[in-house]
Amino acid sequence: xxxxxxxxxxxxxALGVTFGSKTVLRGVDLAVRPGEQLALVGPSGSGKTTxxxxxxxxxxxxxxxxxxxxxxxxxxxxxxxxxxxxxIGFVHQHLGLVPLLxxxxxxxxGRLGERSLVGGLRxxxxxxxxxxxxxxxxxxxVGIEEKLFERTDTLSGGQQQRVAIARALHQRPRxxxxxxxxxxxxxxxxxxxxxxxTELAREEGLTLVxxxxxxxxxxxxxxxxxxxxxxEVVFDRPTAAVDTRDFERLYQLDDTELLSDGA
Amino acid sequence: MAPEPPRxxxxxxxxxxxxxxxxxxxxxVGRRLLVTVGLALLALLAFTQLDTPxxxxxxxESGWRIARAFFAQALxxxxxxxxxxxxxxxxxxxxxxxxxHTILLAAGGMTLAIAVGSVLGLMGASAFWEDRxxxxxxRSLRLVLFASVRVAIALMRSVxxxxxxxxxxxxxxxxxxxxxxxxxxxxxxxxAKVFSEMLDEEPxxxxxxxxxxxxxxxxxxxxxxxxxxxxxxxxxxxxxxxCALRSAAVMGxxxxxxxxLDLKLAWFDLHYAEVWTYLYALxxxxxxxxxxxxxxxxxxxx
Amino acid sequence: xxxxxDTGLGADRQRRIRELAARRPxxxxxxxxxxxxxxxxxxxxxxxxxxxxxxxxxSSRQNLARFVGELEPEPLRGRPWSLGELGxxxxxxxxxxxxxxxxxxxxxxxxxxxxxxxxxxxxAAPLGARNIATREPLDPSRDRGGxxxxxxxxxxxxxxSRALPEYVLAFLLMALLPYSAWPAVLALAIHNGGILARLxxxxxxxxxxxxxxxxxxxxxxxxxxxxxxxxxxxLGRLLLYVFYRYETCxxxxxxxxxxGVSTLGYVIQDARSKLxxxxxxxxxxxxxxxxxxxxxxxxxxxxxxxxx
Numbered sequence: 001x002x003x004x005x006x007x008x009x010x011x012x013x014a015l016g017v018t019f020g021s022k023t024v025l026r027g028v029d030l031a032v033r034p035g036e037q038l039a040l041v042g043p044s045g046s047g048k049t050t051x052x053x054x055x056x057x058x059x060x061x062x063x064x065x066x067x068x069x070x071x072x073x074x075x076x077x078x079x080x081x082x083x084x085x086x087x088i089g090f091v092h093q094h095l096g097l098v099p100l101l102x103x104x105x106x107x108x109x110g111r112l113g114e115r116s117l118v119g120g121l122r123x124x125x126x127x128x129x130x131x132x133x134x135x136x137x138x139x140x141x142v143g144i145e146e147k148l149f150e151r152t153d154t155l156s157g158g159q160q161q162r163v164a165i166a167r168a169l170h171q172r173p174r175x176x177x178x179x180x181x182x183x184x185x186x187x188x189x190x191x192x193x194x195x196x197x198t199e200l201a202r203e204e205g206l207t208l209v210x211x212x213x214x215x216x217x218x219x220x221x222x223x224x225x226x227x228x229x230x231x232e233v234v235f236d237r238p239t240a241a242v243d244t245r246d247f248e249r250l251y252q253l254d255d256t257e258l259l260s261d262g263a
Numbered sequence: 264m265a266p267e268p269p270r271x272x273x274x275x276x277x278x279x280x281x282x283x284x285x286x287x288x289x290x291x292v293g294r295r296l297l298v299t300v301g302l303a304l305l306a307l308l309a310f311t312q313l314d315t316p317x318x319x320x321x322x323x324e325s326g327w328r329i330a331r332a333f334f335a336q337a338l339x340x341x342x343x344x345x346x347x348x349x350x351x352x353x354x355x356x357x358x359x360x361x362x363x364h365t366i367l368l369a370a371g372g373m374t375l376a377i378a379v380g381s382v383l384g385l386m387g388a389s390a391f392w393e394d395r396x397x398x399x400x401x402r403s404l405r406l407v408l409f410a411s412v413r414v415a416i417a418l419m420r421s422v423x424x425x426x427x428x429x430x431x432x433x434x435x436x437x438x439x440x441x442x443x444x445x446x447x448x449x450x451x452x453x454x455a456k457v458f459s460e461m462l463d464e465e466p467x468x469x470x471x472x473x474x475x476x477x478x479x480x481x482x483x484x485x486x487x488x489x490x491x492x493x494x495x496x497x498x499x500x501x502x503x504x505x506c507a508l509r510s511a512a513v514m515g516x517x518x519x520x521x522x523x524l525d526l527k528l529a530w531f532d533l534h535y536a537e538v539w540t541y542l543y544a545l546x547x548x549x550x551x552x553x554x555x556x557x558x559x560x561x562x563x564x565x
Numbered sequence: 566x567x568x569x570x571d572t573g574l575g576a577d578r579q580r581r582i583r584e585l586a587a588r589r590p591x592x593x594x595x596x597x598x599x600x601x602x603x604x605x606x607x608x609x610x611x612x613x614x615x616x617x618x619x620x621x622x623x624s625s626r627q628n629l630a631r632f633v634g635e636l637e638p639e640p641l642r643g644r645p646w647s648l649g650e651l652g653x654x655x656x657x658x659x660x661x662x663x664x665x666x667x668x669x670x671x672x673x674x675x676x677x678x679x680x681x682x683x684x685x686x687x688x689a690a691p692l693g694a695r696n697i698a699t700r701e702p703l704d705p706s707r708d709r710g711g712x713x714x715x716x717x718x719x720x721x722x723x724x725x726s727r728a729l730p731e732y733v734l735a736f737l738l739m740a741l742l743p744y745s746a747w748p749a750v751l752a753l754a755i756h757n758g759g760i761l762a763r764l765x766x767x768x769x770x771x772x773x774x775x776x777x778x779x780x781x782x783x784x785x786x787x788x789x790x791x792x793x794x795x796x797x798x799x800l801g802r803l804l805l806y807v808f809y810r811y812e813t814c815x816x817x818x819x820x821x822x823x824x825g826v827s828t829l830g831y832v833i834q835d836a837r838s839k840l841x842x843x844x845x846x847x848x849x850x851x852x853x854x855x856x857x858x859x860x861x862x863x864x865x866x867x868x869x870x871x872x873x
Contacts (some may be wrong), residue, residue, distance in 0.1 A: 017557045056475065057462075057474050065490050078396065082477040082478075082479070083477065084477075085474075085475055085476060085477035086477035087478065088475075088476075090472070090474070090475045090476065092468070092472055092475075094468050095468075095472075095474075096468045096469050096471065096472025096473075096475075097469060098469040098486065098487060098490050098491065099469075099491065100491055100493065100494065101490050102589070109473060109478075109486055110476060111475075112473055112476060112478040112482050112486060113476045113477025114475070114477070115478075115482065116479075117479070117481050117482055117485060120478075120482050120485070120486055121485075124486075129579070132582060133575065133578055133579070133582070135580055136581070136582050137578070145581075145585075146585065148582065148585045148586075148589075149585050149586055149589030149590075150589070150590065151590065154590075167476075168476075171476055282664040291801065291870060291871075292704065292797075294869060294870055295800050295804060295870065298802065298804055298866060298869070298870060299804065302676075302680055302683070302804075302807070303680065305676050305680070306671075306676050306677050306679075306680030306681075309672075309673035309674070309676040309677040309680075310673075310677050312669070312670075312673045313670065313673050313674060313677060313741070313750070314745050314746045314827075315677070315745055315747050315750060316745060317744045318743070319742060319743055319744075319745030319746070319747040320742065320747055321742075321743075322741050322742055322743070323742075323743045326740070326741045326742055326743060329740055329741055330741045333737075333741070333849065364613075366605060366606070367608060367609040367612070367615075368609070368611040368613065368615040370602070370605035370606050370608070370613075371606070371609035371610060371613055373602075373606065374606035374609065374610065383861060417857065417860075418853060420786070420856075421816070421839045421852070421853045421856035421857055421860070422849060422852065422853060422856075423816045423817070423819060423820045423852075425732070425830075426833065426849055426852065427818045429823070429833060429834060429837055429845075430845070430849070433632055433837050433840075433842055433845065434628070434632040434633075435619075435620070435625055435628055435629050436628075438614075438617065438619065439615045440614075440615050440617035440620075441612045441615075441617075442674055443609070443615050446616050461760070492628060496601065496713070497595075498724070501598070501602075504602065509728075509729075509730040510730070512730060512733070513730050513732040513733065516732065516736070523732075526733065530736075530737075530740070540734075542729065545728070545729065545730075545733070546725060546728040548728060549728040549729075550724060550725075550728055553724070553728075555598065556595060558598075559594070559595065559598055559611055562592065562594055562595070563592075563595065
């Protein structure tokens with residue numbers, strides 16, 4: 001699919017999400033061009049995960065709309081929605097790997113969206129040689145190729161993180177969304193994981209949106225930062241243009257929030 | 264959270280489960296005492312209603328005679344016929360055949376039970392029916408289907424395999440097939456119940472992640488939910504296999520060529536040493552399977 | 566992707582994948598176990614004479630059809646009937662066959678047996694528990710000698726008592742004891758006693774050591790440790806297990822009637838031997854109600870025990 005310049009990979013328009021009586025996102029506008037890489041930053045509870053899920057078509061916004069490659073998931077039927085989801089690789093914070101399967105199986109499941117039940121079973125029990133090769137190459141790329149046939153739950157948190165990334169890439173998506181991919185990785189490795197994501201996305205020409213709570217990491221690896229706080233976009237500009245006042249606004253607690261936190 | 268005993272223990276499959284913290288061990292003391300006293304009173308009441316005079320515990324004259332003759336042989340089980348006739352197959356071969364037919368009947372019943380139980384188990388899990396879209400009529404239909412699966416599971420479980428055997432005996436005679444079918448119905452129900460409980464206790468994140476990458480509902484359940492329960496489900500199925508062996512042996516009392524038939528006939532022939540051989544063979548078979556399934560549990564139950 | 570382009574690289578990758586595959590962790594135990602059971606299943610259906618080819622014969626199908634026809638209540642057959650009539654028929658059958666009495670006996674038999682089993686478990690389990698039946702209670706390092714042998718014997722007896730089916734136990738006991746409900750009660754109690762005792766022993770072993778140690782340190786005897794501390798601490802679990810097993814006991818008690826005890830199984834068998842299939846079906850239905858009621862009762866009691 002070719003992307004013209006005015007075509008957007010992801011777009012949120014006046015997006016609002018409410019869970020029960022709790023407003024999680026309010027009036028969010030966001031436009032992401034194909035191939036662009038950006039980081040969502042903000043304190044925990046600021047709505048980063050919800051925004052990513054809405055952008056990925058995993059939840060329907062309460063107000064406003066989302067467009068993925070120009071299509072609003074809310075207006076699609078089940079089959080079309082599945083097709084849209086296939087084009088989006090999602091690295092969840094909880095990874096969402098199947099712990100008792102081997103690593104190669106978990107990665108192969110990345111293509112489950114394009115497979116029938118029988119095709120899926122075949123990819124697990126009798127995988128084609130070329131697919132095993134592809135999986136091996138992907139694992140090599142994320143640095144854990146020797147774990148190809150290990151049971152996934154025997155891997156460390158950081159290694160499982162890489163399996164999840166490999167699975168998302170095996171899916172051959174056009175857009176990659178990663179929710180706090182370094183939350184469970186120790187700080188020394190966090191930089192390596194983020195660099196891996198940005199590098200892979202650049203090589204494959206993917207649109208990349210990552211949510212990170214660490215400002216230094218976001219700043220070092222992304223050209224564009226979007227600051228979220230209490231469900232609203234506080235700033236959205238090139239990293240170079242983000243100044244310390246922006247960050248203060250992002251993390252400074254005002255009195256009312258302190259009160260409601262304490263309650 | 265309140266300590267829920269693992270479902271497996273419900274059916275006598277012990278497994279080392281962590282105990283709740285001691286604070287909750289001493290909670291509910293009043294309720295426990297009340298239930299204990301209530302159980303004891305009900306039991307006393309039951310014994311006044313039942314035909315259980317204390318004299319019933321003392322064997323009569325013939326009972327003593329049988330008991331003496333029977334227990335005298337306990338440590339010398341027969342290795343050959345007590346009353347050999349020419350042309351019979353060697354006794355130990357007969358015992359082995361009895362064991363083999365018991366195992367085959369159990370296996371036949373279990374294959375049916377596993378097939379039906381897995382399907383019903385999947386359909387009896389609420390995860391199977393949740394988050395499905397469609398018009399209101401379709402959704403109500405699904406609710407009705409879900410409820411009927413649950414009811415079917417309960418009904419299958421509530422009739423004992425020997426009663427099913429009685430029914431099939433009347434319907435088309437007691438053949439190995441009807442015995443296997445009789446065995447499989449309550450076993451399928453029990454497997455389905457336990458499987459669906461396991462599925463519903465399983466974390467949903469892997470399945471939801473697969474849905475997010477575009478997998479169909481069917482694939483989502485099979486690849487996201489089922490693998491997590493497989494080790495426990497396999498271990499539990501082995502435990503049920505062990506129970507099926509006992510049941511298959513008892514089916515012999517109805518005339519099938521399993522250990523129960525040999526045992527019954529030897530008993531009526533007053534060949535007590537042979538009876539002991541069959542009892543030991545039955546117990547040994549069950550214990551071997553128990554050790555086997557215990558090995559599986561030790562290795563795979565998570 | 567482009568795997569096929571550079572064959573040299575592809576071959577190298579293939580070699581490395583093979584190496585990884587060769588040393589991947591595998592469980593032979595699981596493979597062999599599942600394979601063996603699968604083999605047994607195949608053998609059962611191919612050599613066990615299970616396949617119901619006789620169902621294809623016309624005579625068997627006629628038998629089956631006749632049986633199904635005779636499930637309909639006899640006085641109502643071949644004419645339209647009302648629910649009232651059905652109810653009247655059911656009431657009549659239950660009175661004539663003493664079905665309700667049999668149901669009552671079934672429930673009592675199950676309660677009596679499970680209570681005896683629980684009593685046995687509470688008394689015998691400490692002898693099989695690794696933290697009490699050692700040379701010095703709560704000191705696993707001194708696990709030698711007589712106590713160890715006692716413990717293994719006791720554990721063995723738990724296993725043995727559950728290895729034999731209730732039905733076989735009842736069959737044997739009936740020949741030894743004069744006619745009463747005792748053989749059935751004892752058979753159920755022995756089998757379930759073995760199960761409960763083993764579970765209770767494991768509960769005791771998993772108890773926190775501190776309270777038991779404290780008691781022992783204060784000079785309590787082995788029996789006092791087991792029954793003054795171990796028993797109350799494990800009572801909750803034991804009761805949960807008792808009510809899990811109660812439902813099974815009701816089912817088994819029903820079936821022991823086939824041996825001549827006056828539970829539901831007896832009246833069911835009686836109806837079958839008289840070829841009154843309609844009555845048999847009604848009585849089996851009564852058994853279903855009984856089991857479902859026992860199931861519900863067990864569930865309610867367990868919830869009552871759990872909720873603070």
